[in-house]
Amino acid sequence: MFGFFSFKRKPTDPLTDVQSATRWMETLPLGNLYAANEGLVKALREYNQHQQAPSKDRIAALFTLDEGAQDILRALLGQYLLNPRMSRAVESRLWNAVFAYYQEILHAYHALVMDYVGNPSGSKVKPSLALIVARTVHYIGLGAKWCYFRYERVDPKLWKRLNKLYHLAEYEEIEREPLKLYETHDERSTSIAGRYLRILMLDAINNGTLLPRQLDLVDQWLADFTRELVLEKEFKPERHTFYVDLAEARGARRVRRVEASESKRYWGTFELKSHIDEIRAKLMKGEAPARLGLTEDCKLPACLELLDKVAALWSPTVKRTQRAHERRRVMQQIEVVRGLDMICASVKLNNDQVRLGGAGEGLSYEEMLDMHLYGFVTQRTRTKLAEARQGRRPPLPEYERWVVENESDGGFGALIDVQQDDWIRLGKLLGVKPERQGHWVVAVIRRMVQVSPNQYAVGLQILSQRPVALLLRASHEQPSGYTIDGVDAVDVVLPIPALYLKGERKAGQPDSLILPSAEFANGRHLWFSLHGTTYQIALNQALERGDDWLRVSFRLVTKVPAAGEAVRG
Template identity: 35%
Template sequence: MRELLNRLLKRDKSPFAGAKLATAWCRELEHDTPAAQRAKVLALAQGFLADRKPPTADALEAALLIDAAAQPSYEALCCQYVANPRMPKELERQLWKEVVEYAQAMVDLHQRFVKADPDPEDKARIETLMPRVLARSLHYLGIQAKWHHFRYERLPSKLWTQANQLYRLSEIDGFDSNPFPLYPGHSDEVTSCADEYLQLLMLATLSSHNLTVRQLDWADQWLDRWSKLIQLSRKFYADRHHLCVNLQEDAGPRRVKEDQTEEPFRYWGLFDLIHELQETQRKLEQGASVVSLGLGEDCRQPACGDLLRQIEAAWSSTLRNTQINRSARQTVSKTAEVVQGLSKLCAMVRNDNDKFSRQPVESKTEVDYDEIMDMRLYGFVSERTRSKQSANPATVLPKTKQQVSTTTWVIENESEGGFGAVLHAAENEWIRPGALVGMRTGENDNWRVCIVRRLNRLRDEQLSAGIQILSATPVAVSVKADDDENTQINLSDVSIFNTEFPMLRVGLYIPHLQGSNSVNTLMLHASEYASNRLYSVKARDRGFTVKLGSVIEKGTDWVWANVQVVRQKD
């Protein structure tokens, strides 16, 4: 009798002793405040890890129940952080630390069972629960990654090592794509180990694009659904795959290269994802509500549409970069003047065009403005232009100094195709991937048409930007749709405005190489673009009727499209 009483008294009463005790403990937990709930669960998990008892199937069932019971409280903590982007620094550090430490404790708790060598009688039960264990571990690693992205910090190498290993384990056991609800409270949503892993990978591709805390959180929520449009492949297909990850390294996603075709790599493409983004934007423009498109109840227009365009630009840039061989970079030390937006860039390009028009032959250092137009349109200089030059060979147009505000960026490296720049974050809050900018590195240089392709946070006050040069010899034009009865604003009228230009009907002729062919292209305001529409394009005293074709690229307020010259006006 005494031995029986001793056994009863010594019986483990910890919630980790089994599902029954864990359920009772979780029921009592409901009476506590959210903060107390998280504190109790964290202390319980840390105590279990410190105890070092052999993991059992009963303990695993209990761990999953305890983790699920604290989810509403933990989600509320995460929402508190995201909803208060301007909170005091001390409070931000406190909340950040609490979110990350709790996630790490849950990862360690689940890892204890992943690494366990269970008894034969427990092995089958643990294997049944292992898909949920790995998926929740990847989910918590994704939360940690997102909170590092909020601070623009590089992810710890240990995090990538754990994520890559956990996904590899799910592949080995053959349940990487098996769908199931992650938590009972989310029974209407299904996920898988592959979905959680891809969500982590794809959010990392947006981390260098200078998104706000709220924008990153929205993107992460959308990736809950979008991750199901992506499939990881062991075999590489050059026409289909754009990104890859090495499961044996402590690193995340990268652009596919020819030598990355061995077993440790997994590959995926972006075509379906970008198509979904474009379809979502089209439906929004047609009047569909944000909620009906599954974008969340707290997301509002126009912020939602702007973020969709930013994400599309970021992933479209990744897609293009996999198809382009980059030229070698050279380290330099110089500065560049920068203007933002199409209207300001057109004004600066017009100055260049005027400066180099009708110059005396003996002092001519640049291609004549009319020669540029002829070469863009015909591929040769017309007789009309030659007659005009001979009749007025030495007229130099006065320099027109437009009152356009510029900023200065430090150029650290350059290549044939672009620049690497360092800039102050506070002075460039407007900058986003896909932003159109004009740049020149000296007063005697032409303004170049450029696009910001990459952003990284170096420290709190500095950003690193990768900039692609679209053209070093653009031509400024005025643009008007032939069926538009409103008064056209000519390019020559730009000088009457101050530093802030309205949405003028201006554009840029840009030479562009498609394959091995040089084609005519036009960049204009997005509000002016319509496919197959006829436009009157005027370059000082020369006019053309053109028809816009396929879009090469678009930003938040500009469109760059192929153009066909229909006729030249007298």
């Protein structure tokens, strides 16, 4: 009877005070990271939309929410980095979920900073100014890193805001004040200057050649490495390596013909280079990477190669590297296939055309073999070649067309569509056929930069101009005795598609094979037939790792000529 008096209570704002924020955080579905993150973003968005004057309680509540969000953000980062081959839809959902939190929390912290700037003496922000500025700088850096994950350019407005924040910290003389960003996590103390340098140094190596996991690993290293760096106002040409102009909307630049000014800040990397050299020497002696501050994620030898790469980019004595091959501006199309099976099928067509005399002039391989053995081409060979030329060719693999803007003897620079080519990744293996070239080459994506919302510029390195497609088979010395229709039915193993790449002895490059990652085992014995000869090989070490492929060296175990092929079965 009193139903007309009933009403729903308005939900309490979780950011009213610390107690409200704590109780609200306990209601988040931590078993569903996406839902928990969406709840955080929604609460922050409402906090920003209310635009209430900062109070001690609301600032403390914001700190509490941000502190509690760290485990969720770390878990989402882990998901992103552990699945480099996720689809564009999955990647976009995960990337946007994390980036949305960065945007809202950055908005909240920056509003507090602006409240202090507008009323320094009366603002409630002043007691926590150093931590607020540090976290604002921190989230600008995280946003920049996630842009690097996608090879996107950082918005110049963010660089402008970052540089102004550091200038404010200098003015308030809080830039070197030691602090911990988050008390509940096992983090070493830092400072606004240290976090600022960490962002600048990560930007200095962002050249489109590092994978997201590598970028994140280097960012972790920088928490320790930046202790070797000091920002200075006075320019010392013999000491300084990099500089940043606080009046500009951009990040770090290497010192080259720099005119000193009051808005520039400089730092050298001589001490950092010495520190990295010491770490490298200890790694070579067998010391564990984690004990040297390189984290548990540092796995040798790939980690050592990454350390050398970033050390060269940060080195104070770096020299501009000369290109191995001159780059030429062109405008042409290339045909592109992906996936080792498709690449092998495309290369095999070229191999068959050359073998059957369908490409180029002169005798085919079979005709040359007859001339060597008998002094003339046999009728059997002529009939076989004629039948092959008249026969139907196998269907061509599906391919894409890319626009090439520049090329060299070692690779191509191409423009591709972002939405259409959602499989594009650094280290992706490709089969490439230029329109002016009649055969397929094997290449790998080495560099990516997003030049517009809809396009990437990619750099392709050619691994081999004349690859050979092979079918590798596992060696079976003893038959099982159990056959079906004459075929051994125990431990049946399908042939493994692979590519043979001829090495260059002068450059110290051995002959190698490209094969699926899952098929590699050091010392594994395999065999293949080529031009009537059977080769048994043993796999050696992995020379390079891609997303689903390996380039490995090998040694020849036996070589059985054509007459003995039947013995091998």
